[in-house]
Amino acid sequence: INAEYGGWSNVVTLEGGHTRTIRQVAWSPCGRKIATASFDSTTCIWELKGDQWELETTLEGHENEVKSVAWSRDGDYLASCSRDKSVWIWDVMEDGEYECASVLQVHTQDVKRVMWHPSEATLLSVSYDDTIRVFREFADDWECTETLSGHSSTVWSLSFNKTGDKFVTCSDDRTLRVWCRDQDKYSCKSSICGFHPRPIYDVAWGSRYVATAGGDNGIK
Numbered sequence: 001i002n003a004e005y006g007g008w009s010n011v012v013t014l015e016g017g018h019t020r021t022i023r024q025v026a027w028s029p030c031g032r033k034i035a036t037a038s039f040d041s042t043t044c045i046w047e048l049k050g051d052q053w054e055l056e057t058t059l060e061g062h063e064n065e066v067k068s069v070a071w072s073r074d075g076d077y078l079a080s081c082s083r084d085k086s087v088w089i090w091d092v093m094e095d096g097e098y099e100c101a102s103v104l105q106v107h108t109q110d111v112k113r114v115m116w117h118p119s120e121a122t123l124l125s126v127s128y129d130d131t132i133r134v135f136r137e138f139a140d141d142w143e144c145t146e147t148l149s150g151h152s153s154t155v156w157s158l159s160f161n162k163t164g165d166k167f168v169t170c171s172d173d174r175t176l177r178v179w180c181r182d183q184d185k186y187s188c189k190s191s192i193c194g195f196h197p198r199p200i201y202d203v204a205w206g207s208r209y210v211a212t213a214g215g216d217n218g219i220k
Contacts, residue, residue, distance in 0.1 A: 017044035017055050024068050029075040037066040043080050045098065059098055061088060068113045072121060077101070079123050081111035087125050087135070089142055102142035106133055113157045118164045126155035132169060132179070134186065150177050150188045159205040168210055170200035176212065195220050 020039040027034055033056070034046045043059040043066055064083035071078055078090040078098065087104040109128035116123055123135040123142075132155060134146035153172035160167045165181050176192040198215035212220045 012053050014046055014053055014055075017046070017058065018042065020065075023066065026069050026071055028071050029073060035069045035071065035078060035080075037069040037080060039065040041066060041082070043069050043078075045078075047096070056096060057098060059088075059090060061100065061103070062086065067111060070114045070116055070123075072116045072123075073119055074121075077116070077121065077123075079114040079116065081114045081125055083110045085109060085111060085127075087111055087114060087123070087133075089123065089135075104133075104135060104142060104144065106144045106147075107131070112155065115158055115160065118160050118162065120164065124158060124167070126158050126169060128154045130155060130171075132158065146186060148179060148186055148188070150191070151175065154199075156200065157202045159203050159210075161205045162207065166205075168203050168205055170203040170212060172199040174199060174214075176200065176203060176210070 018038040018040050022036050022038045024037040025034055032048045036044045041062045041064060045056040046053050047056040062082040062084050066080050066082050069080045076092055078092055081087045085107045088100060089102045091099045091101045093099060107127040107129050111125050111127045114123060114125045121137055125133045130151050130153060132148040133144050135142050136145045151171040151173050155169050155171050158167050158169045167179050169177050174193060174196050177188050178190040179186045180189045196214035196216050196218060200212050200214045202213040204211045
C-alpha cells in the first residue's frame with residue numbers, strides 16, 4: 001500500500017504463497033524483502049526485483065501454524081515461532097538462501113510472538129506458557145539464556161524501547177510488565193494493571209509513550 005497525492009493506493013497484491021490465514025508480515029531492514037507467517041505452517045519470503053515482487057522462497061519446518069516472524073536489525077537472521085511450541089532461527093545467506101541455524105524447543109505451549117533486540121543479536125519470545133524467553137548465540141549455536149516469569153497467564157506480545165535496555169510485555173492477565181537489563185540480565189521493575197478490564201493483546205513502545213490494545217476494544 002502506497003501513500004501518494006494525499007491518499008492511499010494498492011500497489012501490488014502478493015499471491016500464490018500461502019494457502020491459509022496470514023498472521024503477520026515483517027519488512028527486512030533493507031526494505032526490499034517481506035516475510036509472511038501463515039497458519040499453513042510456512043513462512044514466505046517475498047523480494048522486490050526491479051519493480052516486481054516475487055516469491056523468493058518458502059520456509060518449511062514448523063508442524064503447526066506460524067504465529068510470528070521477525071528480522072534481526074542487521075538482516076542476517078530471521079526468526080519464526082509457532083503453535084508447535086518451537087522457535088526457529090534462520091541464517092540469511094548472501095545468495096538468497098535461508099539455512100536453519102537452530103530449532104529452539106524450550107517453551108511448553110504455543111509461542112505467540114518473536115522479536116529481536118533493536119541493536120544486538122538477541123531474540124525474545126513470548127508464549128501461552130506465561131513466560132518470556134531470551135536467546136543468544138554461543139559457539140555457533142543458539143541457547144535460551146533467560147526464562148522470565150511473572151505474568152499469570154498467556155503473554156501475547158512485547159516491545160523494546162529505542163535503546164533495548166528495557167522492554168514491555170502484555171498478557172491475558174490484563175497487566176503490563178516492564179523489564180530492565182542490568183549486567184546482561186533482565187528483571188521485572190514494574191507491573192502496571194487496572195487500565196484494561198480484559199486481556200491486553202498488543203503493546204508498542206514509542207519515543208515517549210507505551211500504547212496498548214485490549215480485548216475490551218480499548219486503546220490506551
